[in-house]
Amino acid sequence: MKSSFLMILVIALIIAGLGIISIYSGTYQKEGSLWQLTYQRQILWVIIGLVCFLIISFVNYRPLWDWTYVLFGVAMVCLLLVFILGIVRLGAQRWLRLLWFNFQPSELVKLSVVVFLARYFSRKSIDDIGLISSRLGMFRGVLLPLFFVGIPMSMIIEQPDLGSGLMVLFTFIAMVYLAKIKIRYCIVLLVILLVPIPFLWQMLRDYQKERLMVFLNPNIDPLGAGYTIIQSKIAIGSGGLWGKGWLGGTQSQLHFLPEAHTDFIFATFGEEWGFIGGMFLFVLYFLLVRQGIVIARRTRDQFGRLLALGISVMLGLQIFVNIAMTMGLAPVVGVPLPLMSYGGSSVVVTFISLGILSSIDRRKTMF
Amino acid sequence: MRVNLVIGLFVCLFLTLSTRFFSLSVMQGEEFRELSYKNCIRLLPQPGARGRIFDRHGVVIADNKLSYDLLLLPQSKNETESTLSSIAGVLGTDLARLRINFRRNFISSSLPVRLVKSLTLTTAIALAQLKTDIPSIFIQPNPQRTYPFGKLACHVLGYVNEIDHWRLTQLEPYGYKTKDIVGFGGIEEKYDYYLRQEEGGFSFEVDHRGKISRTVGFRLPTNGRDIQLTIDAGIQKVAEDNLAQQKGTIIIMDAYNGEILAMANVPGFEPSIFVDRLDPMAIPDMFNDPNAPLLNRAISGMYPPGSIFKAVVGAAALERGKITKNTRFLCEGGTLVGDRKFPCSSIHHSQDIIAALTHSCNVFFYRTGLLLTGSGIYDNAVRFGLGKPTGCQLPYESSGFVPSPFWKQVNKFKKWFDGDTANFSIGQGYLLVTPLQMVRMMAVFANKGALVTPMIVKAIDAKAITPEKKNTSVALNPETIEYIRQGLRGVVSESTGTGHVLSGLALTVAGKTGTAQAPGGQSHAWFVGFFPYEESRYVICVFLENAGSGHLACVVARHVLEGVISGKFL
Numbered sequence: 001m002k003s004s005f006l007m008i009l010v011i012a013l014i015i016a017g018l019g020i021i022s023i024y025s026g027t028y029q030k031e032g033s034l035w036q037l038t039y040q041r042q043i044l045w046v047i048i049g050l051v052c053f054l055i056i057s058f059v060n061y062r063p064l065w066d067w068t069y070v071l072f073g074v075a076m077v078c079l080l081l082v083f084i085l086g087i088v089r090l091g092a093q094r095w096l097r098l099l100w101f102n103f104q105p106s107e108l109v110k111l112s113v114v115v116f117l118a119r120y121f122s123r124k125s126i127d128d129i130g131l132i133s134s135r136l137g138m139f140r141g142v143l144l145p146l147f148f149v150g151i152p153m154s155m156i157i158e159q160p161d162l163g164s165g166l167m168v169l170f171t172f173i174a175m176v177y178l179a180k181i182k183i184r185y186c187i188v189l190l191v192i193l194l195v196p197i198p199f200l201w202q203m204l205r206d207y208q209k210e211r212l213m214v215f216l217n218p219n220i221d222p223l224g225a226g227y228t229i230i231q232s233k234i235a236i237g238s239g240g241l242w243g244k245g246w247l248g249g250t251q252s253q254l255h256f257l258p259e260a261h262t263d264f265i266f267a268t269f270g271e272e273w274g275f276i277g278g279m280f281l282f283v284l285y286f287l288l289v290r291q292g293i294v295i296a297r298r299t300r301d302q303f304g305r306l307l308a309l310g311i312s313v314m315l316g317l318q319i320f321v322n323i324a325m326t327m328g329l330a331p332v333v334g335v336p337l338p339l340m341s342y343g344g345s346s347v348v349v350t351f352i353s354l355g356i357l358s359s360i361d362r363r364k365t366m367f
Numbered sequence: 368m369r370v371n372l373v374i375g376l377f378v379c380l381f382l383t384l385s386t387r388f389f390s391l392s393v394m395q396g397e398e399f400r401e402l403s404y405k406n407c408i409r410l411l412p413q414p415g416a417r418g419r420i421f422d423r424h425g426v427v428i429a430d431n432k433l434s435y436d437l438l439l440l441p442q443s444k445n446e447t448e449s450t451l452s453s454i455a456g457v458l459g460t461d462l463a464r465l466r467i468n469f470r471r472n473f474i475s476s477s478l479p480v481r482l483v484k485s486l487t488l489t490t491a492i493a494l495a496q497l498k499t500d501i502p503s504i505f506i507q508p509n510p511q512r513t514y515p516f517g518k519l520a521c522h523v524l525g526y527v528n529e530i531d532h533w534r535l536t537q538l539e540p541y542g543y544k545t546k547d548i549v550g551f552g553g554i555e556e557k558y559d560y561y562l563r564q565e566e567g568g569f570s571f572e573v574d575h576r577g578k579i580s581r582t583v584g585f586r587l588p589t590n591g592r593d594i595q596l597t598i599d600a601g602i603q604k605v606a607e608d609n610l611a612q613q614k615g616t617i618i619i620m621d622a623y624n625g626e627i628l629a630m631a632n633v634p635g636f637e638p639s640i641f642v643d644r645l646d647p648m649a650i651p652d653m654f655n656d657p658n659a660p661l662l663n664r665a666i667s668g669m670y671p672p673g674s675i676f677k678a679v680v681g682a683a684a685l686e687r688g689k690i691t692k693n694t695r696f697l698c699e700g701g702t703l704v705g706d707r708k709f710p711c712s713s714i715h716h717s718q719d720i721i722a723a724l725t726h727s728c729n730v731f732f733y734r735t736g737l738l739l740t741g742s743g744i745y746d747n748a749v750r751f752g753l754g755k756p757t758g759c760q761l762p763y764e765s766s767g768f769v770p771s772p773f774w775k776q777v778n779k780f781k782k783w784f785d786g787d788t789a790n791f792s793i794g795q796g797y798l799l800v801t802p803l804q805m806v807r808m809m810a811v812f813a814n815k816g817a818l819v820t821p822m823i824v825k826a827i828d829a830k831a832i833t834p835e836k837k838n839t840s841v842a843l844n845p846e847t848i849e850y851i852r853q854g855l856r857g858v859v860s861e862s863t864g865t866g867h868v869l870s871g872l873a874l875t876v877a878g879k880t881g882t883a884q885a886p887g888g889q890s891h892a893w894f895v896g897f898f899p900y901e902e903s904r905y906v907i908c909v910f911l912e913n914a915g916s917g918h919l920a921c922v923v924a925r926h927v928l929e930g931v932i933s934g935k936f937l
Binding site for chain 1: 369370373374377380381383384385387388389391392393395396397398399400402403410540542570583584
């Protein structure tokens with residue numbers, strides 16, 4: 001069916017377009033040519049992403065099955081390299097310098113973890129064509145994959161990038177659940193993950209603790225971590241029903257809002273386009289995630305099904321967490337808004353993921 | 368089916384977002400719009416005070432004074448301009464300079480700009496009266512370091528300054544930020560984490576005229592913790608006064624617990640120049656001064672100890688049975704080691720260990736040193752704590768250097784000759800020590816056998832702190848210590864002793880003088896001793912850089928002790 005390819009393409013392009021105009025709006029008043037060029041760079045990233053999307057959607061996704069471990073390995077090596085020669089920016093070591101741009105390996109890790117889990121849970125037994133995942137025991141169904149996902153996850157959290165790490169964790173939980181692992185093992189997994197939380201709290205960086213505390217009450221630290229949340233809420237709220245119009249936002253234009261073009265781009269967008277514009281964006285995002293799940297449901301290949309589900313869940317979670325954080329519903333953790341936030345790695349990897357979705361749908365009847 | 372549940376979950380999540388969005392932008396939209404149109408959230412940081420530093424009796428050596436800063440909230444360009452001109456009127460300064468200050472210190476439109484620093488109280492009051500007309504100005508009390516005694520103990524204290532790039536990269540994980548005021552050198556640097564204050568502040572709403580209409584959030588600033596030193600300000604002052612213009616250092620330490628009562632260094636510096644910044648050239652001049660006024664000579668300077676070291680050599684030889692109390696060597700004004708003549712200060716004739724220490728006879732110690740051999744002296748020097756930092760709680764402590772035949776072989780590719788041993792045994796040659804190491808070495812004879820760890824911080828926030836290292840025993844025979852002590856007493860009590868000038872005081876003093884040859888310049892003058900002799904409690908070290916004979920150090924030591932006695936400090 002052609003329609004899913006077209007639908008994904010059109011929705012993604014509209015969202016990316018809205019992202020670009022918001023980035024323009026969030027940065028054009030800042031001084032320095034570097035800021036002026038931000039939106040142009042984003043256009044370049046969207047074009048590169050689009051090319052990747054087109055190529056991948058026309059190519060069979062099955063080779064991913066064979067290349068899973070290579071992909072996983074490359075992602076892990078990139079992550080290791082970040083520790084050795086990564087660039088420190090905004091107090092975190094998350095980027096790798098590649099040729100002329102900075103690459104954020106944690107974005108690649110998110111995708112490779114999904115591919116890895118899809119392959120892991122879609123193996124079939126030799127004497128029976130049925131899936132084995134529903135018959136997997138505690139160790140092979142939960143603990144072993146937890147181990148493999150836990151390594152890159154803890155490395156990402158150590159960078160420190162709590163947001164991306166948690167994204168990987170949530171996606172993992174969702175995929176275990178969707179892979180039809182016995183429900184009691186899923187519950188055990190949740191318990192395993194919940195019990196050490198008080199201990200992990202001790203290991204968090206001070207600024208991470210502070211952010212979580214501030215989430216509960218932004219006014220305890222009005223000059224530091226709470227400031228962004230307060231300003232972001234003001235930006236979104238002041239947009240009202242119809243918004244202040246493009247380039248009309250005062251919060252984002254006058255630099256009251258930090259990170260107006262990256263993690264907090266939704267606040268910039270919401271201020272200028274109001275509740276109506278924001279709901280339009282919600283619907284687009286919802287359709288995109290729903291399309292992914294629809295594709296998963298009509299695919300007969302188990303690998304393809306899990307892959308499509310994983311990608312959809314990953315996208316949906318990032319969208320939710322990011323927007324919830326700008327509205328003060330979730331703690332401020334660094335999660336970009338897919339397709340909108342400025343950042344090459346995120347844009348390109350998201351387009352690649354969508355390309356995989358489209359490719360899965362194209363070949364759903366081959367099995 | 369499980370997929371349905373996930374879809375359901377996503378529908379719920381999107382509904383949650385929509386509801387929240389609706390409530391923020393439609394229900395509370397008006398309120399937020401008001402807030403944003405007025406751009407009305409302003410932040411006003413309020414600094415806490417850095418911890419104070421006391422001497423052992425609670426006299427404040429480093430205090431905080433309130434200085435007043437003028438802050439201005441950024442407004443529209445025209446308003447800012449008119450505000451600046453009226454401020455310039457009150458201050459009587461140039462409008463152009465205020466404009467430059469405003470632009471230079473601008474951080475963000477929500478943060479006030481620090482326009483003028485360190486106002487006097489009267490100008491601050493005059494400016495505060497402007498506030499009725501211009502509500503966007505703030506007079507902020509800002510605690511700043513002040514030093515009631517000026518230069519006193521400046522090297523122990525260190526100074527405060529804006530954080531530099533290197534420290535920032537090291538300290539960022541501990542919450543340090545650019546423009547933070549941190550300690551440099553001394554206690555200020557080592558205990559910065561404790562002394563450091565924490566910034567608090569307000570966030571508040573202002574109306575269109577910049578008047579506060581409502582406080583939104585508040586966080587109390589916290590003051591840094593106070594530190595009590597073991598230094599006695601009175602003794603410290605006596606010591607510094609007696610050094611006057613002479614480059615050098617004076618240390619007085621308790622021989623039993625290692626508490627440093629005085630650590631004076633000359634030349635010193637005024638730590639307040641980093642706070643007040645009245646003279647723009649004062650700081651660069653000081654860094655370029657060849658006399659190195661910032662150097663804490665007592666712990667960072669490395670010098671040859673000269674004859675002071677003979678106490679170590681003598682003790683080692685007695686301990687190892689190389690000599691006994693009755694061993695005598697004949698001094699004829701010099702002796703041949705190999706085929707080179709090594710000189711003595713005069714002709715002492717037959718000397719035993721006690722007499723040799725009293726007269727500082729080189730020949731006796733050349734001979735003794737050769738019996739011990741180079742590596743034997745090395746082993747004992749290390750036992751007396753030379754060659755490594757003493758661990759005295761101050762940063763930038765040098766370790767000094769103790770040579771050994773092995774070191775020379777490996778690093779210089781040369782054999783260790785007997786001449787090297789001879790030089791080594793009178794504290795010359797490659798050997799380098801810090802004055803504090805000498806104090807610690809002398810304390811071994813004062814307290815009869817323990818190598819103490821010097822300490823300078825007594826308490827943090829009235830909680831006594833325990834030293835990082837415990838005292839260790841040097842494991843000397845009581846007789847060995849007794850003989851050396853008699854020799855050291857002879858230095859002062861005998862009329863032929865090199866430190867006889869120190870006799871006749873209300874306190875009985877024992878100790879050792881030293882005249883250490885320094886490369887390219889006059890000799891360094893040393894006196895390291897302890898008092899009172901009978902129940903030795905305190906160690907004193909006087910070190911004068913390039914001053915000449917050790918006799919001069921004894922004279923200074925006498926003045927210091929007279930000052931201490933007449934001031935009834937001990």
